[in-house]
Amino acid sequence: MNKIISLDEHIIQSQRNLPYATGELSSLLRDIGLASKIVSREVNKAGLVDIAGRADTENTSGDDVQKLDMLANDLLISCLKNSGECCGIASEEEDTFKPIKTHKQSKYIVLFDPLDGSSNIDVNVSIGTIFAIYRRQSYDSQCTIDDFLQKGVKQAAAGYVLYGSSTMLVYTTGRGVNGFTLDPSIGEFCLSHPNIKIPQKSNIYSVNQANYKKYPSGAQAYIDHCMNSDYTQRYIGSMVADVHRTLIKGGIFFYPATKSKPKGKLRLLYECNPLAMLVEGAGGKASDGKNRILDILPTELHQRTPVFLGSPDMVDEAEAFIRESLSVYS
Numbered sequence: 589m590n591k592i593i594s595l596d597e598h599i600i601q602s603q604r605n606l607p608y609a610t611g612e613l614s615s616l617l618r619d620i621g622l623a624s625k626i627v628s629r630e631v632n633k634a635g636l637v638d639i640a641g642r643a644d645t646e647n648t649s650g651d652d653v654q655k656l657d658m659l660a661n662d663l664l665i666s667c668l669k670n671s672g673e674c675c676g677i678a679s680e681e682e683d684t685f686k687p688i689k690t691h692k693q694s695k696y697i698v699l700f701d702p703l704d705g706s707s708n709i710d711v712n713v714s715i716g717t718i719f720a721i722y723r724r725q726s727y728d729s730q731c732t733i734d735d736f737l738q739k740g741v742k743q744a745a746a747g748y749v750l751y752g753s754s755t756m757l758v759y760t761t762g763r764g765v766n767g768f769t770l771d772p773s774i775g776e777f778c779l780s781h782p783n784i785k786i787p788q789k790s791n792i793y794s795v796n797q798a799n800y801k802k803y804p805s806g807a808q809a810y811i812d813h814c815m816n817s818d819y820t821q822r823y824i825g826s827m828v829a830d831v832h833r834t835l836i837k838g839g840i841f842f843y844p845a846t847k848s849k850p851k852g853k854l855r856l857l858y859e860c861n862p863l864a865m866l867v868e869g870a871g872g873k874a875s876d877g878k879n880r881i882l883d884i885l886p887t888e889l890h891q892r893t894p895v896f897l898g899s900p901d902m903v904d905e906a907e908a909f910i911r912e913s914l915s916v917y918s
Contacts, residue, residue: 592778592779593778593779594768594776594777594778594779595617595618595621595757595768595776595777595778595779596618596621596776598766598768598779599614599617599618600614602614602761602763612673612694612695612696613673613696613721613744613745613761615671615673616668616671616673616674616696616698616721616745617721617745617747617759619667619668619670619671619673620664620667620668620698620719620747621757621777622667623663623664623666623667623668624717624749624755624757625755625770625775625777626663626667627659627660627663627664627702627703627717627749627751628749628751628755628770630656630659630660630663631656631709631715631751632751656703656706656709657681657702657703657706658681660702660703660717661679661681661682661702661703663702664677664679664700664702664717665677665679665686668688668698669688672690672692672694673690673694673696674688674690674694674696674697674698674721675687675688675690675693675694675695675696675697675724675730675731675735676688676697676698676724676730676731676735676736677697677698677699677700678697678698678699678700678736678857678858678889679699679700679701679702679858680700680701680702680855680858680859680890681702684889685697685731685733685735685736685889687730687731688731689730694724695723695724696721696722696723696724696744697721697722697724697731697735697736698719698720698721698722699719699720699722699736699857699858699862700717700718700719700720700858701717701718701719701855701858701859702717703715703716703717704716704717704718704748704826704827704828704859705824705825705826705827705828705829707825708824708825708826713824713825713826713829714750714751714752714753714824714826714828714829715750715751715826715828715829716748716749716750716751716826716828716829716832717748717749717751717828718747718748718827718828718858718859718862718863719746719747719748719862720740720743720745720746720857720858720861720862720865721743721744721745721746722735722736722738722742722743722744723742723744725738733889736857736886736889737885737886737887737888737889738886739882739883739884739885739886740856740860740861740862740864740865740881740882740883740884741882741883743762743861743862743865743882744761744762745759745760745761745762746759746760746861746862746863746865746866747759747760747862747866748828748831748832748862748863748866750828750829750832752829754769754770755769755770756768756769756770756780756781756832757770757777758781758784758832758835758866759866760865760866760869762865762869764783764784764869765783765784765835765866765869765870766779766781766782766783766784767779767780767781767782767784768780768781769781781836784835784836784870785870785871786834786835786838786867786870786871786872786898786899787837787838787899788838788871788899788900788901789838789899789900789901789902790837790838790839790840790898790899790902791817791818791819791820791839792819792820792821792822792833792834792837792838792839792840793811793814793819793820793821793822793839793840793842793902794821794822794823794824794830794833794834794839794840794841794842794898795807795811795821795823795841795842795843795844796823796825796843797811797821797823799846802846802847802848803844803845803846804844804845804910804913805913806844806877806909806910806911806912806913806914807842807844807845807877807906807909807910809909809912809913810842810905810906810909810910813905813909822839827841827843827854827859827863828863831863831866831867831897834867834872834897834898834899835866835867835870835872838898838899838902839898839899839902840896840897840898840899840902840903840905840906841895841896841897841898842894842895842896842897842898842906843894843895844877844894844896845894849892851891851892851893851894852876852892852893852894852895853892854892854893854894854895855890855891855892855893856881856884856886856891856892856893857886857889857890857891859895860874860881860893860895860897861881861882863897864881864882864895864897865882867897867898868882871900872897872898872899872900872903873897873898873899873900873903873904874895874896874897874903875895875896875897875903875906875907876893876894876895876896877894877896877906877907877910878907878910878911878914881893881895881897
């Protein structure tokens with residue numbers, strides 16, 4: 589019988605391999621794991637109690653907020669505040685960041701999308717939580733906005749939790765990507781997908797093709813190429829679920845800019861940076877169509893960006909079509 593390795597055990601083992609580690613990041617990852625177990629429980633009973641549906645409000649990005657969005661947001665904030673291991677948090681659902689007073693000079697800040705794909709809650713489609721952890725840059729008593737406006741390449745850790753047919757937590761600290769499945773019988777995340785490696789190439793492309801006419805000509809040309817190459821389209825509409833499939837089976841997920849959203853739809857800090865770190869950690873590539881996602885210097889908390897990520901050969905293909913379209917108009 590293979591030895592079961594829990595998330596906590598894996599985090600501790602990984603910490604032992606880093607002689608300079610102090611344990612704070614490990615503790616923070618465990619706290620996020622605990623919060624996600626509670627969110628998973630609430631998601632699984634959403635149809636039985638009055639926590640499904642719209643909350644009749646919008647978040648700072650103008651999106652409809654679901655009741656479970658608010659619940660997940662509050663749970664994560666509560667767990668992170670109680671942990672004492674981070675000095676500040678920023679949520680996709682909040683207007684600005686929140687400094688946290690701790691008994692010590694905490695070294696980390698956390699950004700998260702509490703419930704990605706929440707518009708799918710009412711129809712029981714996979715949704716998820718996405719998180720990114722950075723080392724603080726300021727030396728003030730409280731964290732500052734500059735602690736949050738760091739390039740994605742500066743992330744100390746990133747991950748997501750997928751609430752689907754099973755609940756999975758996938759994370760990286762820059763030394764490989766590992767996936768853990770929640771065993772509800774013991775209440776533990778257990779290592780199920782060690783050292784995830786994305787296939788170099790695949791035939792799966794994932795995009796909201798209904799927006800075809802709204803996309804720039806380069807994105808349109810790449811979609812045409814995918815269709816003419818007999819690629820298979822798969823699109824769930826929850827970024828975390830689409831990226832999870834891409835990590836496991838290969839392919840490309842992309843969300844280009846549109847005429848109504850010329851800067852892109854997805855958030856750089858809460859969605860694209862953490863998922864880009866995971867994809868690169870698994871041997872893939874993440875781009876805005878022209879530049880590496882992780883090299884973008886953010887200027888605001890809710891900055892948006894186009895995104896192309898997945899198997900490196902397919903992202904290279906997409907970039908080539910975009911470069912060609914730009915050269916035509918230059």
